[in-house]
Amino acid sequence: MKVLDQTDRDIIDVLAADARAPLAEIGKTVGLSGPAVGERLRRLQEAGVIEGFTTRIDPEALGYTMEAIVRIKPRSKQMHAVEEMIRLEPRFTACDRVTGEDCFVARLMLVKVAELDEILLPLHERAETHTSIVKSSLIRNRLPDLDPTANKGRMS
16 A cells, blocks of 8 residues: 655645646645656556546536436346446446445436436346436545545544
8 A cells, every 4th residue: 555645645636626737836736846746646656546637527518418327237147248238338437346236336427318228228138227317416536535544534
């Protein structure tokens, strides 16, 4: 486990807010020179702490009006076929293998609710599904605590 110092955590916080922030701007925020920030970023990437940089989009700006969460339980001997069907459907934006009754929990972006049948009916030959429409998101892609050994932020 890589232990991050406060400067590393501050750099990651700045990048989480704006992955395109210039090194000099990050440096001003965290009290380092641009080259020193670049060196820290290189080390964080080499250590596997930072896996990459990303772009966030607003799905509504692209015409997606709703999101669904789908729990998927493959029928006997259908696990790999179901997994492949999920991988090949681009409207699935995330999918986790989970423990419990279901094997997968996936997220779908939809233009209209009628798309659910188009996407899920082919799965029904190989799996059971349970779908919930997302009304709003309380937390979206928040970074985990960058200092997991600290007991801050825990509910009492």
